[in-house]
Amino acid sequence: GAGLIGGAAQAQGALEPNSWEEITTYNNYYEFGTRKEDPARNAHTLTTSPWEIVIDGMVDNPGTYSFEEIVAGQTIEERIYRFRCVEAWSMVIPWNGFELADLLERVGVQDGARYVAFETALRPDEMPGVRLPVLDWPYREGLRLDEAMHPLTIMATGIYGETIPNQNGAPIRLVVPWKYGFKSIKSIVRITLTDEQPHATWNATQPDEYGFYSNVNPNVNHPRWSQATERRIGGGLFASRQDTLMFNGYEAEVAALYEGMDLAEFF
Amino acid sequence: MAGPSDIAPRAPLTARVNQALRRVPAWTLYIVGAGWGGWLFWLAATGGLGVEPIEALEHRYGELALQLMVAGLAVTPLRQHLGLNLMPFRRAIGVLCIFYVVAHFLVWAVLDVQRVAAIWADIVERPYVTIGMAAFLMLIPLGLTSNDWAVRRLGGLRWRKLHRLVYPAAVLGALHYVWLAKGFQVEPLVYLLAILGLLALRIRRGRARVAG
Numbered sequence: 001g002a003g004l005i006g007g008a009a010q011a012q013g014a015l016e017p018n019s020w021e022e023i024t025t026y027n028n029y030y031e032f033g034t035r036k037e038d039p040a041r042n043a044h045t046l047t048t049s050p051w052e053i054v055i056d057g058m059v060d061n062p063g064t065y066s067f068e069e070i071v072a073g074q075t076i077e078e079r080i081y082r083f084r085c086v087e088a089w090s091m092v093i094p095w096n097g098f099e100l101a102d103l104l105e106r107v108g109v110q111d112g113a114r115y116v117a118f119e120t121a122l123r124p125d126e127m128p129g130v131r132l133p134v135l136d137w138p139y140r141e142g143l144r145l146d147e148a149m150h151p152l153t154i155m156a157t158g159i160y161g162e163t164i165p166n167q168n169g170a171p172i173r174l175v176v177p178w179k180y181g182f183k184s185i186k187s188i189v190r191i192t193l194t195d196e197q198p199h200a201t202w203n204a205t206q207p208d209e210y211g212f213y214s215n216v217n218p219n220v221n222h223p224r225w226s227q228a229t230e231r232r233i234g235g236g237l238f239a240s241r242q243d244t245l246m247f248n249g250y251e252a253e254v255a256a257l258y259e260g261m262d263l264a265e266f267f
Numbered sequence: 268m269a270g271p272s273d274i275a276p277r278a279p280l281t282a283r284v285n286q287a288l289r290r291v292p293a294w295t296l297y298i299v300g301a302g303w304g305g306w307l308f309w310l311a312a313t314g315g316l317g318v319e320p321i322e323a324l325e326h327r328y329g330e331l332a333l334q335l336m337v338a339g340l341a342v343t344p345l346r347q348h349l350g351l352n353l354m355p356f357r358r359a360i361g362v363l364c365i366f367y368v369v370a371h372f373l374v375w376a377v378l379d380v381q382r383v384a385a386i387w388a389d390i391v392e393r394p395y396v397t398i399g400m401a402a403f404l405m406l407i408p409l410g411l412t413s414n415d416w417a418v419r420r421l422g423g424l425r426w427r428k429l430h431r432l433v434y435p436a437a438v439l440g441a442l443h444y445v446w447l448a449k450g451f452q453v454e455p456l457v458y459l460l461a462i463l464g465l466l467a468l469r470i471r472r473g474r475a476r477v478a479g
Contacts, residue, residue, distance in 0.1 A: 021318060022318040025317060026317060026318045026319050030450065034448075034450070034452050036319065036322075036323075037317060087449075089319060089322070132451070132453060133451050134450040134451050134452060135450050205450060223393075224447065225393060226385060226388065226389070228385075229385075231319070231321065231322075231379075233318055233319050234318060236314075236320060237311050237312045237320045237321060238312075238378065239321070240381065241380075241381050241382075
């Protein structure tokens with residue numbers, strides 16, 4: 001009831017989520033075009049059912065899992081997270097999903113695995129954007145194993161209690177709220193446990209601009225723009241910028257992961 | 268395939284277009300051009316440019332400036348190679364180009380970056396902003412001298428020399444767009460290639476003139 005919602009809002013620091021329209025019409029999903037409105041316009045062509053994810057590498061139970069098998073038995077919960085794009089805009093999104101750690105535990109992470117690699121679907125017939133070499137397709141991302149196992153890291157399958165729209169990464173995507181948005185890879189078809197730092201698309205494209213870690217950090221600027229402030233989507237034409245928070249406001253939860261690391265060097 | 272044109276000789280298409288264009292006063296371009304900018308601003312303020320109107324308006328104004336730059340640079344080659352006479356509109360095209368550069372700059376500075384220190388930091392530290400600003404500064408004297416009084420005052424030769432600044436400004440403006448794009452994007456490169464192509468036509472013409 002109302003009491004529970006009030007409590008949850010307080011626990012989340014009273015984050016006011018962006019509207020469904022804002023979340024689903026302003027997207028970066030270059031497989032469907034580089035303009036913000038392109039994914040909402042073009043992503044309807046993506047076939048999201050049936051969907052399979054290959055889980056391989058250093059796991060006890062490698063194999064090809066259907067979407068249904070992946071989500072079976074998982075507790076889907078709502079997580080209202082800040083979402084900060086590397087382009088210095090932000091939203092608050094009420095995701096529905098489950099912790100990645102629960103999935104990784106189920107497939108059995110082997111000793112010696114230190115990283116998790118992810119891959120987005122690559123379907124030239126369904127994705128008009130991949131006909132151009134905007135990026136080195138397929139889109140790939142990676143996390144350190146402890147980042148992947150962190151309770152804030154989720155696999156999202158919904159927004160606002162609805163099935164996640166294609167332009168937001170249907171049917172299943174990663175959400176790592178303390179990192180720049182491009183780390184939260186969409187429409188995942190492969191998860192690989194490995195002992196080497198995985199290939200990450202933006203990092204490989206421009207290593208001086210996009211670090212492997214890409215933690216939200218107002219003190220480390222992107223070479224082409226400041227990261228000190230951000231524009232919250234939804235404020236209209238005359239909205240003020242707001243200060244960007246260290247680790248996107250999740251410092252208390254995740255700072256320990258990077259203890260002793262120079263965050264300007266490992267940006 | 269026999270059509271009327273096979274039988275009765277008609278004036279070539281360009282001549283007819285030129286004739287029609289002569290009936291269009293140049294001031295209509297200013298009205299339409301500036302009005303379009305106002306319309307876009309109104310759209311942005313009322314949700315018509317999507318959920319992030321600041322970036323949208325900034326980019327629309329910037330793109331319009333580049334489109335007008337390409338159009339302005341095309342006037343001379345179009346006349347020389349196709350006989351199409353857009354000369355009466357060249358000044359309006361140029362002034363509107365600068366109008367959109369100013370609008371683009373103001374949206375960026377006032378609505379986007381918002382803080383004076385941050386505006387300055389961007390100009391000094393971020394090369395794509397630096398070259399955009401350089402292009403803007405080069406265009407200012409061109410805007411100020413785009414009137415009959417200034418042409419008379421400077422004299423044709425000096426005025427022409429001054430207005431050659433449009434060439435580096437155009438290249439810098441296109442590079443500004445190429446540089447800010449993430450990944451390998453086609454659209455900014457199309458503007459750059461169009462501008463370089465239009466400048467190349469001038470170099471060839473210049474050489475031909477020297478050779479002749």
